[in-house]
Amino acid sequence: MRTVWLVSAALAALTVVAVLTGSPRSENVPSDLPVAILPPARSFPFALYTHCGIDEALVDGVYFEAERPLIGEAFSAPPGWDNPYQRGRMTLPSPDRAVFRDDLGHEVAFHARPGATAFKRICD
Known part of the structure; x- marks a missing residue:
């Protein structure tokens, strides 16, 4: 029972200290932190292979898979x-996403x- 009382007292003391000193999360954060800027999406002419349906594409050496194949x-x-x-x-809005x-x-x-090194299925 004494342990529970000591833990409760310690938590109450921490709460009082936090109230009196203010929240460190809101006061000690510099306002001039650098903002991460994402590079713009790359867009370029592309001939999408459609002969056997649209299921995959090889773009800049990366194999991509259609989220909804069209066959x-x-x-x-x-x-x-x-x-x-x-x-x-x-x-290419990101390295792992492409939109035709x-x-x-x-x-x-x-x-x-x-990790793909080839198409899943070779079209004749």
């Missing part, structure tokens, strides 16, 4: 997409496959 009949290009390639732009867009309004989001 046409019999593993072909989806309806409304050029075959074997769709020309557009690939944007074209002038027709198509958009496909990709995420990196860490």
Whole structure:
């Protein structure tokens, strides 16, 4: 019982000290800390291979996988997409994310496959 009382008293004393001295989290933080600025997303012309559907892309040596694959009949290009390639732009908002867009309004989001050294499936 004495241990519980001592712990309670110690917590009460710490609370009083914190109230009297102010919160160290709000008072001792310098206001001139540097702000991390993220580099802008890279965007460049890209020919997306669509012949067997849209499932993967190789961008700057990194293998990416479509978040929602788009596959046409019999593993072909989806309806409304050029075959074997769709020309557009690939944007890399971060090292592990890529987004393909074209002038027709198509958009496909990709995420990196860490450690991948080849496509999951080779298209004929």
